[in-house]
Amino acid sequence: MQVLFTLCGLVAVGFVLLITIYLVISGIPAIREIGLFQFLFGKTWAASQDQYGILPLILTSIYGTAGAIVIGVPIGFFTAVFLAKVAPKKVANVVRPAVSLLAGIPSVVYGLVGMCVLVPALRSWLHLPAGDSLLAAIIVLAIMILPSIISLSETALEAVPREYEEASLALGATKLETYFRVSAPAAKSGIAAAVVLGIGRAIGEAMAIMMVAGNVANMPALTKSVRFLTTGISIELNYSQDGSLQRQALFSIGLVLFLFIMLINAFLNLVLKREKEA
Amino acid sequence: MKKFMTLALAAVLMVSALAGCLPQQKGGTVNTDGSTSMADVMGALTEAFKEKEPDITVNYSGTGSGSGISGVLDGTCDIGLSSRELKQEEVDQGAVAHVVALDGVAVVVNPKNTVTNLTTQQIADIFTGKITNWLDLGGADAPIAVYGREDGSGTRSAFEEIVGVEGACVYTNEYGSTGDVIGNVASNENAIGYASLSAVNDTVAAVKVNGVAPSEATVKDGSYTIQRPFVMVTKDGVELSKAAQAFLDFASSEEAAEYITAAGAVYPN
Numbered sequence: 001m002q003v004l005f006t007l008c009g010l011v012a013v014g015f016v017l018l019i020t021i022y023l024v025i026s027g028i029p030a031i032r033e034i035g036l037f038q039f040l041f042g043k044t045w046a047a048s049q050d051q052y053g054i055l056p057l058i059l060t061s062i063y064g065t066a067g068a069i070v071i072g073v074p075i076g077f078f079t080a081v082f083l084a085k086v087a088p089k090k091v092a093n094v095v096r097p098a099v100s101l102l103a104g105i106p107s108v109v110y111g112l113v114g115m116c117v118l119v120p121a122l123r124s125w126l127h128l129p130a131g132d133s134l135l136a137a138i139i140v141l142a143i144m145i146l147p148s149i150i151s152l153s154e155t156a157l158e159a160v161p162r163e164y165e166e167a168s169l170a171l172g173a174t175k176l177e178t179y180f181r182v183s184a185p186a187a188k189s190g191i192a193a194a195v196v197l198g199i200g201r202a203i204g205e206a207m208a209i210m211m212v213a214g215n216v217a218n219m220p221a222l223t224k225s226v227r228f229l230t231t232g233i234s235i236e237l238n239y240s241q242d243g244s245l246q247r248q249a250l251f252s253i254g255l256v257l258f259l260f261i262m263l264i265n266a267f268l269n270l271v272l273k274r275e276k277e278a
Numbered sequence: 279m280k281k282f283m284t285l286a287l288a289a290v291l292m293v294s295a296l297a298g299c300l301p302q303q304k305g306g307t308v309n310t311d312g313s314t315s316m317a318d319v320m321g322a323l324t325e326a327f328k329e330k331e332p333d334i335t336v337n338y339s340g341t342g343s344g345s346g347i348s349g350v351l352d353g354t355c356d357i358g359l360s361s362r363e364l365k366q367e368e369v370d371q372g373a374v375a376h377v378v379a380l381d382g383v384a385v386v387v388n389p390k391n392t393v394t395n396l397t398t399q400q401i402a403d404i405f406t407g408k409i410t411n412w413l414d415l416g417g418a419d420a421p422i423a424v425y426g427r428e429d430g431s432g433t434r435s436a437f438e439e440i441v442g443v444e445g446a447c448v449y450t451n452e453y454g455s456t457g458d459v460i461g462n463v464a465s466n467e468n469a470i471g472y473a474s475l476s477a478v479n480d481t482v483a484a485v486k487v488n489g490v491a492p493s494e495a496t497v498k499d500g501s502y503t504i505q506r507p508f509v510m511v512t513k514d515g516v517e518l519s520k521a522a523q524a525f526l527d528f529a530s531s532e533e534a535a536e537y538i539t540a541a542g543a544v545y546p547n
Contacts, residue, residue, distance in 0.1 A: 046447060047430055130469065132451050
């Protein structure tokens with residue numbers, strides 16, 4: 001029986017190894033041919049002209065994720081405080097399942113709603129030729145990362161010992177002061193983990209933002225059409241020729257994205273470890 | 279026992295490997311090389327041909343029209359594939375064109391758009407970003423959203439090549455499929471895009487180009503200008519192998535028409 005469990009455990013590790021090795025092997029040749037510096041810092045991505053610079057894609061992924069965090073974290077954090085501390089039990093019992101439901105919605109549905117509602121709305125509000133833009137992608141991503149931020153922060157806030165809050169209240173602090181000056185700092189590593197997890201979700205998302213971002217490899221600007229690292233791969237994979245430099249460069253983008261996500265994961269582990277020790 | 283099995287297996291493998299080297303009595307191999315835009319048409323043709331002549335293998339490698347033509351002139355392939363007309367130098371070197379299909383690209387706008395006719399120059403100006411408002415074209419006062427396909431798409435390279443805006447296009451949005459372009463043009467009144475003629479439906483309006491509406495008929499008679507031929511190229515004075523001749527005959531026959539149409543191109547005759 002123990003063998004079976006060990007085998008199952010190894011399956012997951014095996015797949016991670018397989019994917020890592022595959023990505024490295026297929027991602028290196030194009031970087032070699034293009035040149036690492038030219039690949040990472042080139043400003044033009046145009047396969048038909050043999051220009052493979054992914055700086056616009058990298059910056060878009062970073063800006064898009066940062067934007068989603070800037071919008072999503074405050075909303076998510078306040079919702080978590082509301083759920084953990086403020087809300088009456090009955091209300092919390094309605095809001096909490098709604099949040100979990102948000103987590104269960106497939107990303108293509110977020111994209112669809114974004115494409116049919118958000119994009120036309122942005123177009124008419126901002127008088128743009130087309131509403132597909134970095135802004136649209138940021139809004140969609142911000143909503144998508146809400147559930148993970150809310151549930152992780154809520155768990156962290158609820159784990160704060162009651163005595164801390166009681167002591168604060170006994171010293172004459174108001175409830176709000178207690179939540180923000182005592183509970184939140186005590187839960188900070190849990191909340192930090194929530195933020196990092198949100199970053200991870202946002203940077204890896206492809207489907208939803210492909211439908212709202214416009215997908216032109218411009219340098220990022222809020223109202224312009226942009227291409228993320230993830231969408232850069234998925235939009236060109238179909239028609240890129242097998243074995244061509246374009247196809248290989250797409251794998252190299254995958255490798256860069258993989259490294260980004262590894263970094264974020266390592267950071268997350270560090271945060272969680274600190275929390276355990278604290 | 280195990281050793282014996284290994285030996286037996288090795289022997290079987292050796293024999294089958296040798297069998298692969300023997301020249302095939304019937305049938306043969308046709309090597310075609312050239313235009314990547316012809317991938318769909320070639321795919322449909324080879325599949326249909328395989329059913330008719332199961333012993334003949336048709337290989338296709340997409341390397342580009344230019345290298346396909348030089349391949350057939352150098353004798354490195356049987357049939358070259360070109361998605362443009364032959365240049366005079368190529369004809370001088372003995373290249374012979376057999377047009378097997380025509381590829382029309384429609385320029386589409388939202389049905390609510392009042393602009394229904396554009397010149398090739400106007401289209402080029404729109405896609406290179408020189409004209410940015412529909413007002414300049416006699417339409418409403420609205421910015422133009424230029425929609426196109428991603429790099430590597432055959433429709434994109436065809437359109438840019440024919441209109442003469444290769445690599446110079448300033449797109450507002452890029453989409454990964456023809457259906458996406460049509461769908462997004464249908465939902466945005468400011469949009470203009472392009473799509474293979476066969477994919478155009480009534481959710482969008484195909485504009486007239488230089489006064490000619492795109493249709494199978496206008497592509498065939500050449501009056502609709504955003505089109506290009508799909509050409510199979512052979513070399514003058516070089517006799518094709520039986521297999522290659524059979525494939526070329528099949529591709530130019532009436533029988534091939536339905537497969538060419540299914541692949542999104544127009545049958546020329």
